[in-house]
Amino acid sequence: MNRTPPALPEVLALLPTTAATQHLTRGVLTGQEDPPRVALQRASKPIGASAARWHTAPVRELVEEAMRRFADARTRADAWLAPRLHATLRMTRAEAADPELWNFMSLVVAPDYVVWRHTGAVTSTTSRPTAPADRFVGVAHKHAFARLWWAAEMFRDGEDYRSAEFACGNQDVLHTALRLNAIDHRPTALALLQVLANLAARKVSHLGDHVNALASEINIVRSTLMYDVIAPVEPPDTDAVLEWIAEAETAPPVPLNSLPDGPRDGRVPKTSVDALVKIFEKVHEESPHLRRRAATVDNAGAGVSLAKPGI
Amino acid sequence: MKTLMPYPTVVGDIDVTIEKVALDGRDLPYSMISRNERVVALHEVERAEWEEARIALRVSLPEREIEAGPWTDVVCVAILTEGATNARLARPLRKRTDGAWVGSVPVSRTLHRTRASLTVSVVGTVGGVAGRVIGAADAAWVIDLTARAPERKKELNIVEIDFAASDEEWLIKLKESPWLVDTSGEMPTVYLNTGFEGLAPLLNGARSEMEKSARGLVASQIAGDAWTAMFHAAVSDLEIGDDGTPQVPSGWRESVLRQMLPDVIPGASLADALLEVHERRTDGQGWSALQTYIHHAAAKRARIPKYVRTAVRALDRAEDSER
Structure with missing residues (x-):
């Protein structure tokens, strides 16, 4: 990859899934080849009205910064990138639900990030490790960028991204909790995180097991x-979301060392979160599920790690 | 309620009526609400740029049963969800003096994309536990943001386009194909290549018996391809539940599986057939053997046997008359 690729397009576009899948060759998945930027751009549709929020340069900067900062610990990039990606790519949920936007992100704007973040460990000497195809073109909770944007959206508390940062710091939350329909209810999402934070404060072992249970x-x-x-x-106060999106026109780039501010669309009442934390903690303490799982993990010996690097 | 609960639940009917829908404060014509299909079509040509719809609903509960039952603090909530946007919004309804529960639910354009689902649940305190779900309306209403008419079934798009002159590069590359099936989007699409000489006139303007039988053959062939592609797409996107079994998907995928699985795995329940297909596909055992049945099921839905027979007979008659 030492030749200069064609210039990065200035604005995001919508890349149809059929066209995206066609260019998902093995060479792209291993990172040996760049996806054909010109052909992909030709296959893409414009995103509509031009707006600063659709500019590619700020996203590209973030992605490069993430790869620099977390060169030695790429899973840790998630917690850093998620809130910043969310506050840079400001859009409504209806817009974010368009897979064609994410196809363009992964194949045209930052395929190098997808390969960097998601390529598995070397398993054999003959075949090169690849990034799973669904990290490029896939459902929202798998896609390399969509999962981060949605995690920030689902786990933030109004403008406060701290809870989202905590959520993305745990791979099991991203793996399991993000696909849970229950977290569509905001107090449930925050209560789940609160229970985990309480468990982490008690320094329980195998936190990942607790997440799944x-x-x-x-x-x-x-039920x-x-x-x-x-x-x-x-x-949520949708006017506040639209206002925050409009502010993208004049907003400076997101801060790299402190958290940005999200839309002020309303905080979740603490009483609501507390009520659920009480229920979840009680159920969790009584959970036969957890005991059984903990037992299997212990029996499996020291070789089992719940951390899933690179996945 | 279908699931068995570890506490008493409401048995009587919970009936939901959509009374009125307003787009940005302006009432939607009643023709956009179909009570039979339980669908509200929010797409209006004249008001493409609407921001918020408000759905006013009325719910009737089996009041005598609820009064006599072991439940206290009974409330009724309307819940609007959409999977694609992870949206979930619950609005409490209030009880009118005549016993009906009424209220309204906002549908924001920013939170919804294609189809939202509106359900009603009845919640109360049972045996000292608050917040128990004690009843739910039998079926959900579909709030369709893209439909111009309130129809529930929408399973296939057909796009007639000249592949060679298209803006989509992948179509240009495939310009020699008379038709293609694309199942990667929200709705499966059949692309008919109007640039393929003679195809459009054949499909749209067949007149003689021979032409008509040729049209039937081609059309059923296209439909067969579409059914096969949709089946494969539906089984490859299955979500796996917590218990490790595949979940019945929603939308066109559900409809395709419901229609085809009885022919693919005869005699099995939907859940069993789904599990069987999923296992065969993921571990590869018996997956190729299954192709025959998938092909059979698709051909049957596409009525290929019927059209082939018609075409053969038309040919016979044409030969007879030439003799």
């Missing part, structure tokens, strides 16, 4: 308890 407990209990009634929350 909690996720299934929350799901099971949800008989209506969290929305136990822990009410106002709908």
